[in-house]
Amino acid sequence: MPDEGRATVNTLEPYFMPFTANRQFKSAPRIVVAAEGMHYTTDDGRRVLDGSAGMWCVNAGHGREKIVRAIQKQAASMDYAPAFQCGHPGAFDLAARLATLMPGDLDHAFFCNSGSEAVDTALKIALAYHRQNGEAARTRLIGRERGYHGVGFGGTAVGGISNNRKQFGNLVSGVDHLPHTHDLEKMAFSRGQPEWGAHLADALESVCALHDPSTIAAVIVEPVAGSTGVLVPPKGYLARIREICDRHGILLILDEVITGFGRVGEAFAAERFGIEPDMITMAKGLTNATVPMSAVGVSKRIHDTLMAGPAGVELFHGYTYSGHPLACAAGLATLEVYAEEGLFERARTLEPVWEDALHSLRDRRNVIDIRNIGLMGAVELAPRPGAPGARAFDVYLGCFQGGLMTRQTGDTIALSPPLIITEAQIGELADILGAAIDAAD
Numbered sequence: 018m019p020d021e022g023r024a025t026v027n028t029l030e031p032y033f034m035p036f037t038a039n040r041q042f043k044s045a046p047r048i049v050v051a052a053e054g055m056h057y058t059t060d061d062g063r064r065v066l067d068g069s070a071g072m073w074c075v076n077a078g079h080g081r082e083k084i085v086r087a088i089q090k091q092a093a094s095m096d097y098a099p100a101f102q103c104g105h106p107g108a109f110d111l112a113a114r115l116a117t118l119m120p121g122d123l124d125h126a127f128f129c130n131s132g133s134e135a136v137d138t139a140l141k142i143a144l145a146y147h148r149q150n151g152e153a154a155r156t157r158l159i160g161r162e163r164g165y166h167g168v169g170f171g172g173t174a175v176g177g178i179s180n181n182r183k184q185f186g187n188l189v190s191g192v193d194h195l196p197h198t199h200d201l202e203k204m205a206f207s208r209g210q211p212e213w214g215a216h217l218a219d220a221l222e223s224v225c226a227l228h229d230p231s232t233i234a235a236v237i238v239e240p241v242a243g244s245t246g247v248l249v250p251p252k253g254y255l256a257r258i259r260e261i262c263d264r265h266g267i268l269l270i271l272d273e274v275i276t277g278f279g280r281v282g283e284a285f286a287a288e289r290f291g292i293e294p295d296m297i298t299m300a301k302g303l304t305n306a307t308v309p310m311s312a313v314g315v316s317k318r319i320h321d322t323l324m325a326g327p328a329g330v331e332l333f334h335g336y337t338y339s340g341h342p343l344a345c346a347a348g349l350a351t352l353e354v355y356a357e358e359g360l361f362e363r364a365r366t367l368e369p370v371w372e373d374a375l376h377s378l379r380d381r382r383n384v385i386d387i388r389n390i391g392l393m394g395a396v397e398l399a400p401r402p403g404a405p406g407a408r409a410f411d412v413y414l415g416c417f418q419g420g421l422m423t424r425q426t427g428d429t430i431a432l433s434p435p436l437i438i439t440e441a442q443i444g445e446l447a448d449i450l451g452a453a454i455d456a457a458d
């Protein structure tokens with residue numbers, strides 16, 4: 018093992034860990050110290066197969082030399098450039114590159130640093146767009162139950178995961194939610210998109226009728242709801258959401274923080290599902306998670322509307338680190354790796370193998386659903402009576418001990434390996450997961 022893999026932790030206490038049971042973790046920590054290709058190395062020298070691409074973000078696998086070198090070169094030549102009233106080539110180049118990848122008339126990119134920032138930015142752009150159009154009453158934002166849109170005020174408010182909301186009260190007024198699309202009775206063990214459920218999109222018509230569409234600025238949904246446990250959209254559902262938005266002048270924001278960059282076999286899920294959003298939020302795979310970066314893809318129509326405003330700054334919004342030079346260098350190199358290695362296509366090619374491997378776990382104890390699309394998947398377990406999430410957490414721990422990194426959300430184990438995974442590694446992943454499910458009572 019290289020020297021840098023021998024890092025140790027001297028004290029655990031001062032680090033207040035995010036989305037983690039701090040007390041539980043610190044009583045039995047899981048520390049990783051190195052990563053290469055499809056594997057992490059733990060502090061006790063074990064190799065762990067990465068079944069979750071970090072947290073849905075390391076799409077090209079770990080330690081990619083081209084990306085590492087691009088970051089090193091950029092850090093050595095210009096570490097930082099002011100983001101406001103000043104530019105550097107990387108930001109323009111990366112925006113131009115993204116414009117060629119994005120669907121429909123999305124042809125501009127606004128850079129931020131996290132998915133949460135991208136979501137809050139997109140929501141603010143929606144408000145600014147309507148105001149500029151003379152429709153200042155359009156302030157209502159519509160999310161969906163079980164949606165995850167990060168942890169900013171806007172993203173938490175439109176998000177629909179109860180645990181993420183209940184500590185914080187009412188964050189933003191004028192928010193409503195569509196119903197989620199998951200129904201175990203109607204769609205358990207669907208392979209790919211469920212046949213049932215397109216009509217659930219009609220709830221948006223009811224929301225429009227309730228509030229009057231002239232008060233609604235935007236609808237934001239994940240094409241495939243990731244964090245909540247991989248809810249694949251029913252066939253026809255997203256197209257119906259698009260139609261209803263169009264009918265009422267409502268902007269449609271697709272949150273592709275997880276689904277972007279090949280996760281479902283195309284640059285963006287919008288393409289896979291055949292719909293054209295007005296904005297796309299993206300992050301994670303944009304830089305292969307090497308340097309924090311996110312972006313909002315903005316349509317020509319929205320951009321042109323804002324550019325037609327009064328002279329001067331068109332959008333009073335931005336971050337010190339918008340378009341950070343290191344992130345741009347990482348992003349450009351990452352997009353080259355995806356293209357050179359055909360990783361988006363690879364996800365599509367591997368999808369049937371992935372699907373079969375996951376669904377082979379169908380008859381294991383306590384498995385009540387398996388869902389998949391692209392190289393995303395989830396195995397849902399029956400909750401232990403009176404202890405929601407406990408069984409899946411034991412499976413998560415069992416996988417980690419058995420040499421597999423997964424994500425646990427509620428009673429679901431979620432999976433999203435790097436797109437470089439081999440067929441043999443898909444088999445290995447299913448074996449370790451199956452054994453962990455068997456071992457959990």
Ligand code: PXG
Pocket residue numbers: 072073130131132133134136165166167168239243244245272273274275300301424426
């Ligand atoms: N939108 C979506 C759809 C996301 O999945 C965010 C926004 C926020 O991104 P940031 O970069 O602010 O975290 C996300 C993030 C998990 C998990 O395992 C998912 C996310 C983050 C961490 C863990 O479910 N998604």
